[in-house]
Amino acid sequence: MRTAYSVDTVRTAERALMARLPEGALMQRAAAGLAVVCAELLGKVYGARVVLLVGSGDNGGDALYAGARLARRGAGVTAVLLDSERVHRVGLAAFLSAGGRVAESGERALAGADLVVDGIVGIGGRGGLRAAALPVVRAALESRAVVVSVDLPSGVDADTGQVAGEAVRADVTVTFGVYKPGLLVDPGREYAGAVRLVDIGLELGRGEGDLEALQHGDVARLLPEPTGESDKYRRGVVGIVAGSARYPGAAVLAVAGALRGGAGAVRYVGPAAGAVVSRFPETLVSEGAPGKAGRVQAWVAGPGLGDDASGLADVLGAEVPVLIDADGLRLADPEAVRGRAAPTLLTPHAGEAAALLGVAREEVEAERLAAVRELADRFSATVLLKGSTTLVAGGRGEGAGRLARVNSTGTAWLATAGSGDVLSGLCGSLLAAGLGALDAGSVGAYLHGLAARRVSGGAPVVAQDVAGGIAGAWGDVRHGL
Numbered sequence: 001m002r003t004a005y006s007v008d009t010v011r012t013a014e015r016a017l018m019a020r021l022p023e024g025a026l027m028q029r030a031a032a033g034l035a036v037v038c039a040e041l042l043g044k045v046y047g048a049r050v051v052l053l054v055g056s057g058d059n060g061g062d063a064l065y066a067g068a069r070l071a072r073r074g075a076g077v078t079a080v081l082l083d084s085e086r087v088h089r090v091g092l093a094a095f096l097s098a099g100g101r102v103a104e105s106g107e108r109a110l111a112g113a114d115l116v117v118d119g120i121v122g123i124g125g126r127g128g129l130r131a132a133a134l135p136v137v138r139a140a141l142e143s144r145a146v147v148v149s150v151d152l153p154s155g156v157d158a159d160t161g162q163v164a165g166e167a168v169r170a171d172v173t174v175t176f177g178v179y180k181p182g183l184l185v186d187p188g189r190e191y192a193g194a195v196r197l198v199d200i201g202l203e204l205g206r207g208e209g210d211l212e213a214l215q216h217g218d219v220a221r222l223l224p225e226p227t228g229e230s231d232k233y234r235r236g237v238v239g240i241v242a243g244s245a246r247y248p249g250a251a252v253l254a255v256a257g258a259l260r261g262g263a264g265a266v267r268y269v270g271p272a273a274g275a276v277v278s279r280f281p282e283t284l285v286s287e288g289a290p291g292k293a294g295r296v297q298a299w300v301a302g303p304g305l306g307d308d309a310s311g312l313a314d315v316l317g318a319e320v321p322v323l324i325d326a327d328g329l330r331l332a333d334p335e336a337v338r339g340r341a342a343p344t345l346l347t348p349h350a351g352e353a354a355a356l357l358g359v360a361r362e363e364v365e366a367e368r369l370a371a372v373r374e375l376a377d378r379f380s381a382t383v384l385l386k387g388s389t390t391l392v393a394g395g396r397g398e399g400a401g402r403l404a405r406v407n408s409t410g411t412a413w414l415a416t417a418g419s420g421d422v423l424s425g426l427c428g429s430l431l432a433a434g435l436g437a438l439d440a441g442s443v444g445a446y447l448h449g450l451a452a453r454r455v456s457g458g459a460p461v462v463a464q465d466v467a468g469g470i471a472g473a474w475g476d477v478r479h480g481l
């Protein structure tokens with residue numbers, strides 16, 4: 001599990017650790033780790049040209065100490081002080097005595113740089129970059145230098161990933177102690193580039209985390225596995241209420257995802273039974289109400305329903321886990337969702353989430369973590385927010401509280417019609433197999449993203465291919481590939 005911690009939690013842990021260590025020890029650890037990564041990126045340190053962008057706090061201090069280490073190894077290191085009145089004094093003295101120089105003109109220093117260290121602001125930052133930093137940041141980004149951000153790309157909110165205005169776009173971010181949520185959630189994640197974690201001795205428990213990302217091993221432990229005792233009912237039957245005369249394909253794709261998701265059987269209820277069976281003869285189909293369809297251990301309702309809300313009341317009234325997606329999110333009675341006793345998983349994309357919250361889509365995209373938590377609270381349900389960063393937040397019971405999940409697999413090629421239908425079937429199947437809503441959502445998103453990456457290999461994918469790639473992704477996870 002990769003866990004990210006809020007700034008408050010990091011600060012408290014740092015204070016406790018600092019009290020046990022000699023003064024400045026943590027900053028030295030941070031700077032040493034930062035210098036190692038910079039050296040790796042440079043390949044040859046001797047003779048390399050490095051520019052430090054130095055802000056007024058300890059983030060700038062880290063940059064200065066790392067710069068001193070690089071200068072001692074023969075790099076030509078120049079510091080651009082964003083506020084010469086407010087700078088980490090001891091760090092600056094160490095930098096100068098190691099042979100570092102202070103630049104008179106930031107832009108000129110950047111012209112020939114091989115590597116730029118962004119130490120403008122870290123976890124103490126508020127809001128996007130300030131005006132004084134903008135010209136030099138723009139010059140850095142336009143140069144051919146590799147950009148390394150210290151702890152966090154300056155201008156990215158550490159707790160949310162929000163970028164209010166401009167921020168540094170890093171090639172690599174060297175973060176200290178623990179991951180910060182803003183490094184894992186877009187837009188911040190994209191600004192961070194590749195993230196490298198430097199151990200400075202901080203010890204934090206999972207329970208203190210704010211956001212976590214499943215890794216292969218975590219997913220492998222959660223995957224449902226048939227045993228010698230299994231039969232199709234014990235493995236779980238998932239019911240799909242999806243599709244319409246206008247959108248039969250949504251039903252086919254949701255069934256495709258469900259068949260690959262580990263349930264023992266898939267029941268389809270709705271007007272697209274012909275299309276479903278001709279593509280997947282293994283599906284059990286019926287055309288009546290969901291309540292009359294026979295035994296089901298979890299329902300998926302919504303993809304491609306159009307305006308047909310007729311099956312939703314039955315599904316929401318069922319005492320088994322329910323996943324609501326797409327048109328179902330618009331058509332479902334919010335009171336019926338809130339009133340459910342069994343686990344409920346809602347899977348909106350940003351547009352659907354915005355409609356449910358009554359805000360603009362851009363607002364959801366700028367503050368995904370806040371949006372997914374707000375929806376989970378409002379609907380007393382687990383919510384999976386899809387998009388460039390997929391997040392899952394728990395409602396009541398299992399997964400409740402602040403610790404949300406972020407998905408680390410996927411590719412922008414997933415932004416293709418119907419791929420969300422595959423995801424809803426897949427997650428529904430995992431619910432039917434007995435996973436809780438938070439696990440079903442996050443394991444489903446993980447496999448879905450991995451499947452897309454596998455079948456894409458950098459090229460466009462279509463939703464059917466993603467469903468077809470799930471088995472391979474499952475195998476990779478099981479075998480730790």
Ligand SMILES: NC(=O)C1=CN([C@@H]2O[C@H](COP(=O)(O)OP(=O)(O)OC[C@H]3O[C@@H](n4cnc5c(N)ncnc54)[C@H](OP(=O)(O)O)[C@@H]3O)[C@@H](O)[C@H]2O)[C@@H](O)CC1
Nearest residue numbers: 014026027056057058059121122123124125126128130151
């Ligand atoms: N604590 C530890 O043990 C360790 C901490 N470590 C390091 O310390 C960092 C935290 O240092 P920090 O607390 O000094 O805050 P920091 O991120 O430098 O920013 C504060 C300064 O920036 C300014 N500023 C604010 N917003 C701004 C903006 N948008 N744009 C521009 N400027 C802005 C703000 O100015 P003011 O608001 O006062 O005008 C203030 O002067 C942390 O990220 C890590 O790198 C490591 O060494 C490991 C050990």
Ligand SMILES: Nc1ncnc2c1ncn2[C@@H]1O[C@H](COP(=O)(O)OP(=O)(O)O)[C@@H](O)[C@H]1O
Nearest residue numbers: 349386387388411412414415417418419420421
């Ligand atoms: N920019 C992106 N990067 C990565 N994944 C994306 C991006 N945009 C969308 N996705 C993923 O693609 C899928 C699209 O789902 P959805 O929006 O419901 O589409 P549809 O309704 O057409 O099936 C989701 O899994 C979502 O997380």
Ligand SMILES: [K+]
Nearest residue numbers: 121150152154
């Ligand atoms: K920074």
